[in-house]
Amino acid sequence: MGQFACGHGEGVGPRAGAPPPNNCTGVYLMDWNTFAVGWLDGTPATYLTLAGSVVQVQAWGRDCGFPAPNNSTLSDALQYVVGP
Numbered sequence: 246m247g248q249f250a251c252g253h254g255e256g257v258g259p260r261a262g263a264p265p266p267n268n269c270t271g272v273y274l275m276d277w278n279t280f281a282v283g284w285l286d287g288t289p290a291t292y293l294t295l296a297g298s299v300v301q302v303q304a305w306g307r308d309c310g311f312p313a314p315n316n317s318t319l320s321d322a323l324q325y326v327v328g329p
Contacts, residue, residue: 273304273320281327298327 277300281283281293292298304320 272305275304277302277325293327296329300325300327301320 260325276285281289282307283289293300301322301324303322306318308316308318310316
């Protein structure tokens with residue numbers, strides 16, 4: 246618990262949406278299966294591959310369309326159960 250997933254590039258990051266200045270139609274996309282087995286870097290917690298584990302996630306990112314300190318973005322919280 247309390248793991249922090251940080252990634253950039255394939256599998257992680259903002260997708261879609263129109264260019265700035267004030268467009269909020271983009272989405273974040275992350276393959277949690279790929280992350281759970283360590284293919285996106287880092288050392289994921291072992292419970293991420295344990296069937297039945299309840300995992301709570303939230304994405305934080307930077308929006309280069311806005312100057313600091315207004316360039317942070319935070320997703321809604323999500324929860325999923327690891328399947329077999």
